[in-house]
Amino acid sequence: MIDLHYWPTPNGHKITLFLEEANEAGAALEYSIKPVDIGAGDQFKPDFLAISPNNRMPAIVDHAPSDGGAAISVFESGAILQYLAAKTGRFSPGDVRGQVEVNEWLFWQVGGYGPMLGQNHHFTRYAPEQVPYAVDRYQRETERLYGVLDRRLAGREFIAADTLSLADFACHPWAHEHAWHHVDLARYPNVQRWHDELAARPAFQRAYEMGKVYRADKTMTDEMRRHLFGSPAQPT
Known part of the structure; x- marks a missing residue:
């Protein structure tokens, strides 16, 4: 248990x-x-x-x-x-090269994609007063990171390896909240396709x-x- x-x-x-x-x-x-x-x-x-x-x-x-x-x-x-x-x-792949690829994108998420989007949430939704510099800084970084992910997913079904991996579990919940950080997924078609395909999986829905x-x-x-x-x- x-x-x-x-x-x-x-x-x-x-x-x-x-x-x-x-x-x-x-x-x-x-x-x-x-x-x-x-x-x-x-x-x-x-x-x-x-x-x-x-x-x-x-x-x-x-x-x-x-x-x-x-x-x-x-x-x-x-x-x-x-x-x-x-x-x-x-x-997580059994071979060392596959493990490196998955871990790179896992750590990309925990070190950047999540924290930067979290700061976006904070300064645009929760801060007691608007701080224009912070709002602009984190919105720009959010958009940059979406661009990184969009380029990665070009021609790929999953973020790393050739199958569902830890990288997808780590990144998907943040992309799932795209409205919270003022992102239109239509601007990132590869992310949108990946997001929607995974969101349709029964386990993801549960x-x-x-x-x-x-x-x-x-x-x-x-x-x-x-x-x-x-x-x-x-x-x-």
Whole structure:
């Protein structure tokens, strides 16, 4: 059994996408979702910090690791994807060149595509006051990164290797929120084709539908803002 500490954000979706696709392919990974309501401050609870010291979700606890030993906890979405790929032998090529290609694009996402789009969200939607320089800077970087991905996907069904991989799980949830960062996918036809084809897969549909169970449209309050943007790892 895998405990998935989750909230329906792009980083959370990465893991449910992997798990649903792996199970559809026959991996039989039993998992249980442990909601982490980041707007309510669940990410600062001591039990969660014990497995995710950066007070960010997702995180997992694998109660049946492949070495047969004690439970293993993993935090950071990229590390979780790599762990699950090693556990199942799926979605990461067996040859060194294929692994390099997948890992390049996985780290491209966790180091750039996700963080820059996240800053775009913050300064265009959540900042208490508009900062024109920040809005322009992150919108331009968002568009640059979409351009990188669009060129990569020219003539390719998937981002890396010749089949679905960790790179696709990492990037798709961010592209899925393109409206949040003011991007018209029609400007990036290769990204749009890739996004739409993956979004039509049954496992992807299940993963995204699952998120709706936990998603609640709430008005941003000062308390939520403090939990999301201002709290230390151990608030007073």
